[in-house]
Amino acid sequence: METVSENRSHGGTQGVYRHKSTATGTDMTFSVFVPDHEAGAKLPVLWYLSGLTCTHANVTEKGEYRAACAKAGIIFIAPDTSPRGEGVADDDAYDMGQGAGFYVDATQQPWAPHFQMRSYIEDELPALIAEHFQVDMARQGITGHSMGGHGALTIGLRNADRFASISAFSPVVAPASVPWGEKALSGYLGEDRAAWRAYDACTLIEDGARADALLVEQGTADQFLEEQLKPELLAEACANANIPLTLNMRDGYDHSYYFISSFLADHVAWHAERLKA
Amino acid sequence: METVSENRSHGGTQGVYRHKSTATGTDMTFSVFVPDHEAGAKLPVLWYLSGLTCTHANVTEKGEYRAACAKAGIIFIAPDTSPRGEGVADDDAYDMGQGAGFYVDATQQPWAPHFQMRSYIEDELPALIAEHFQVDMARQGITGHSMGGHGALTIGLRNADRFASISAFSPVVAPASVPWGEKALSGYLGEDRAAWRAYDACTLIEDGARADALLVEQGTADQFLEEQLKPELLAEACANANIPLTLNMRDGYDHSYYFISSFLADHVAWHAERLKA
Numbered sequence: 001m002e003t004v005s006e007n008r009s010h011g012g013t014q015g016v017y018r019h020k021s022t023a024t025g026t027d028m029t030f031s032v033f034v035p036d037h038e039a040g041a042k043l044p045v046l047w048y049l050s051g052l053t054c055t056h057a058n059v060t061e062k063g064e065y066r067a068a069c070a071k072a073g074i075i076f077i078a079p080d081t082s083p084r085g086e087g088v089a090d091d092d093a094y095d096m097g098q099g100a101g102f103y104v105d106a107t108q109q110p111w112a113p114h115f116q117m118r119s120y121i122e123d124e125l126p127a128l129i130a131e132h133f134q135v136d137m138a139r140q141g142i143t144g145h146s147m148g149g150h151g152a153l154t155i156g157l158r159n160a161d162r163f164a165s166i167s168a169f170s171p172v173v174a175p176a177s178v179p180w181g182e183k184a185l186s187g188y189l190g191e192d193r194a195a196w197r198a199y200d201a202c203t204l205i206e207d208g209a210r211a212d213a214l215l216v217e218q219g220t221a222d223q224f225l226e227e228q229l230k231p232e233l234l235a236e237a238c239a240n241a242n243i244p245l246t247l248n249m250r251d252g253y254d255h256s257y258y259f260i261s262s263f264l265a266d267h268v269a270w271h272a273e274r275l276k277a
Numbered sequence: 278m279e280t281v282s283e284n285r286s287h288g289g290t291q292g293v294y295r296h297k298s299t300a301t302g303t304d305m306t307f308s309v310f311v312p313d314h315e316a317g318a319k320l321p322v323l324w325y326l327s328g329l330t331c332t333h334a335n336v337t338e339k340g341e342y343r344a345a346c347a348k349a350g351i352i353f354i355a356p357d358t359s360p361r362g363e364g365v366a367d368d369d370a371y372d373m374g375q376g377a378g379f380y381v382d383a384t385q386q387p388w389a390p391h392f393q394m395r396s397y398i399e400d401e402l403p404a405l406i407a408e409h410f411q412v413d414m415a416r417q418g419i420t421g422h423s424m425g426g427h428g429a430l431t432i433g434l435r436n437a438d439r440f441a442s443i444s445a446f447s448p449v450v451a452p453a454s455v456p457w458g459e460k461a462l463s464g465y466l467g468e469d470r471a472a473w474r475a476y477d478a479c480t481l482i483e484d485g486a487r488a489d490a491l492l493v494e495q496g497t498a499d500q501f502l503e504e505q506l507k508p509e510l511l512a513e514a515c516a517n518a519n520i521p522l523t524l525n526m527r528d529g530y531d532h533s534y535y536f537i538s539s540f541l542a543d544h545v546a547w548h549a550e551r552l553k554a
Binding site for chain 2 (some may be wrong): 011066219
């Protein structure tokens with residue numbers, strides 16, 4: 001693991017790191033904020049998965065999470081959204097290929113060789129983090145935005161024993177039922193929709209996945225709300241499964257980091273409470 | 278005045294606007310954050326002047342000031358750092374020309390036709406702001422970073438009747454005595470150093486300018502500290518003039534927005550107290 005940069009910020013260290021990933025076969029870059037802490041202490045972790053077109057940098061620069069993480073004593077990790085580079089397949093559209101990994105393990109060509117973001121986020125990166133940072137891997141939470149909200153919900157629901165707290169901002173709650181998701185899941189996984197059910201928060205819940213609670217933040221002026229996000233489908237799935245869902249509809253807020261940064265500190269505090277930080 | 282964008286954020290509206298400037302003869306872009314407020318209320322204003330290479334966008338995206346401004350009920354204004362465009366003189370170096378206006382009214386060629394940033398910030402933009410926003414121009418504070426810290430100190434000191442509060446982050450406190458400033462002031466104003474004295478916080482104080490108090494934030498790991506910033510020169514000038522200066526040296530912090538964003542909310546609160554927001 002190579003250090004790209006480390007900057008002191010908000011009573012902690014904001015780092016950016018790079019490593020050769022076995023899962024994706026590429027170099028992968030991620031950011032980690034570590035609050036100042038007592039020597040030897042192990043801190044809980046909050047994962048943040050980013051949305052379409054983003055890298056680790058968007059939330060790292062615009063997310064306004066550091067003050068809240070320093071106060072709560074939580075390590076904040078922001079991975080990239082896909083493999084990248086010259087030898088990696090791509091698509092001209094912003095919603096497929098590089099910057100759009102959708103947190104799946106691709107089975108279809110030309111994506112399969114590198115687009116293994118599920119394995120990367122669920123297995124490889126946690127092992128690397130546990131090796132290099134003072135983390136308590138028994139206390140993990142996960143959140144994310146848009147495509148990354150989909151990632152947080154699905155990774156959290158599939159691994160409910162690992163994630164004590166799951167939240168999301170403007171998530172794609174039902175990718176199997178909306179244009180972004182239908183394009184990505186058919187491209188990465190093929191046309192057999194049975195293979196999609198493990199990558200859709202709503203079908204995961206239908207198929208028995210459970211969480212103690214979910215927190216979702218959604219702007220009412222989000223330009224993707226009606227066509228791509230459809231939080232009402234998650235509300236219905238949670239109601240049917242008796243999963244307590246707090247769905248905060250925020251009047252006039254859109255899909256941007258101006259929205260995320262307004263409420264990310266609230267989410268950090270919500271996770272901290274559940275992680276006993 | 279044209280609206281470029283408006284986004285709801287932190288209980289207010291973050292806007293970006295563009296207008297044709299008479300002072301610079303170019304289109305100029307700036308950002309304004311307006312907290313929610315009672316109809317008819319007039320809010321105090323905090324000006325933020327940015328540093329070399331920056332536009333309005335850097336602090337708008339990375340500054341983490343909105344929560345504090347919403348809490349205090351303060352309007353936050355971030356202008357650009359120079360005129361820009363194809364017909365505007367420029368220099369290959371990052372510290373001269375576009376992105377590096379140094380908040381002076383240039384008298385030398387090729388700069389004089391457009392580089393009138395003193396008049397733009399002191400006169401033209403305040404009039405535009407007063408016309409279009411619910412501001413109480415009797416309650417103004419000013420701050421800034423690096424070259425913009427120089428701008429905040431010099432504009433504040435020259436107009437102490439207008440600015441009830443003046444602060445700065447990593448300011449160029451004595452441009453007449455450091456490489457960045459010597460290059461800029463000789464280029465924009467010519468070699469007669471008498472003309473430079475109105476554009477240097479330390480010489481302004483030597484020449485009689487006063488403020489009730491100054492607040493300066495400075496990282497100890499700032500790569501420009503020893504050669505370009507020299508806060509000790511401001512400390513000496515303030516001591517000689519009996520100006521109360523709070524100089525916060527922040528251990529391990531650098532020159533970046535990771536530093537600024539860590540303390541900008543503190544500065545907003547400091548200004549708010551003085552502006553009775």
